[in-house]
Structures are given as C-alpha cells and as structure tokens.
Amino acid sequence: MNAKEAKTQNAANSKNLVNVEINDTMSVRIYSKSRAKGEVKFKKKRDSITFKNAEAANTHINAMVDAGAKIRKVEVINADGTFQALKPTKVRITPTKEEKAQLKATRQAEREAKAAAKAEAKAKAKAEREVVKAEKAKAKAEAAKATAKTPKAKATKNVAEDALA
Numbered sequence: 001m002n003a004k005e006a007k008t009q010n011a012a013n014s015k016n017l018v019n020v021e022i023n024d025t026m027s028v029r030i031y032s033k034s035r036a037k038g039e040v041k042f043k044k045k046r047d048s049i050t051f052k053n054a055e056a057a058n059t060h061i062n063a064m065v066d067a068g069a070k071i072r073k074v075e076v077i078n079a080d081g082t083f084q085a086l087k088p089t090k091v092r093i094t095p096t097k098e099e100k101a102q103l104k105a106t107r108q109a110e111r112e113a114k115a116a117a118k119a120e121a122k123a124k125a126k127a128e129r130e131v132v133k134a135e136k137a138k139a140k141a142e143a144a145k146a147t148a149k150t151p152k153a154k155a156t157k158n159v160a161e162d163a164l165a
Contacts, residue, residue, distance in 0.1 A: 006091045014071040014088040018057040024050060027077045028057050034069035042070065048077075 022028065027050050033042040051057040061071060077083040095103065 003093055006093045009091045010070070010088065011065050013091070014065045015062045016058045017061055017071065017074050017086050017088055018054045018076065019086070020054065020076050020084055022051055022054045022057055022076060024052050025079045026050070029075040029077060029083075030061060030064070031072040031074070032064060032069045033072060034064070034067070044072075 018028070027048050030045075030047045030049070032045050032047070034045065035042045049057075049060065051060070057074075061074065065071060071088055073088075074086045075083045076086070
C-alpha cells in the first residue's frame with residue numbers, strides 16, 4: 001500500500017465516526033488537524049459543538065474530512081461530564097515489528113530450504129561420483145587380475161654370476 005492509498009483509507013475511516021446516541025444536552029468535541037492551502041504544517045484544533053442527533057454530528061465531521069481535515073478523535077460529552085472517546089482506525093504504511101519479524105522468519109525459512117536442497121543435491125552428486133569411482137576401481141582390479149593370470153616368461157639364470165658368488 002502506498003501513501004496515497006493510506007491517506008484515502010484513513011479519510012474513509014474518519015467518516016461516520018459517531019455511532020452513539022446523541023441529544024441536544026450532549027456536547028461533541030472534535031479534535032482535528034487541518035491546514036490552509038499553501039501551508040505546510042497542520043494546526044491542531046479542538047471544536048466543541050452541540051448537535052441534535054448523531055446524523056448531524058456525522059455530517060459535520062464528514063464535511064471536515066472532505067475539506068482535508070484529519071480527525072484525531074471525537075469525544076461525546078454527557079451533561080454530567082462523562083464522555084466517550086471515538087477514534088478513527090489508522091492505516092499503517094510501514095510494517096509493525098511483528099510484521100517485520102514474520103517477514104524475516106519467512107525469508108530465513110526460504111533460505112534454509114534452499115540451502116538444504118543445495119546440500120542434498122551436492123550429497124547426491126558426491127554419491128554418484130563415489131559409485132563411478134568404485135566401478136572404475138573394480139574394472140581396474142579385474143584388468144590387473146586378468147594380466148596376473150597370464151604366465152610370465154621365465155628369466156634365464158645367469159650362470160656366470162652364480163660362479164662368482
């Protein structure tokens with residue numbers, strides 16, 4: 001996922017955020033970040049508005065999102081001061097530590113599998129070479145045996161050497 005897709009997904013997650021019952025005694029506090037056209041930095045804002053119902057609150061929030069605001073959180077504050085905080089789910093572009101660790105583990109497993117296959121092929125080739133070497137040695141031994149069976153010409157005795165001794 002690239003940054004543009006993440007941005008649009010975050011904006012979509014910020015829409016229709018209010019999913020609790022609202023009446024006109026409750027106040028809705030919207031924490032947002034927005035910037036004017038041409039500005040680089042976002043300004044953090046907190047708006048407290050009273051809405052008649054949840055649809056009106058969602059319509060207002062959706063209009064803010066369409067205008068380019070980033071919603072940090074929305075608090076629905078009751079008359080007695082208790083509140084519910086609603087946050088949009090954020091989409092991450094960079095992987096989490098767990099995702100990185102999982103990716104690393106899969107790559108390591110692939111490497112080990114590749115190394116095992118390579119070692120197996122190497123062992124197989126070595127076994128084949130040993131078989132060929134054994135066959136050559138056997139053939140050589142048989143050839144030597146065949147030559148050993150043929151009688152050699154007897155050497156003549158050197159009579160003069162015996163006489164001198």
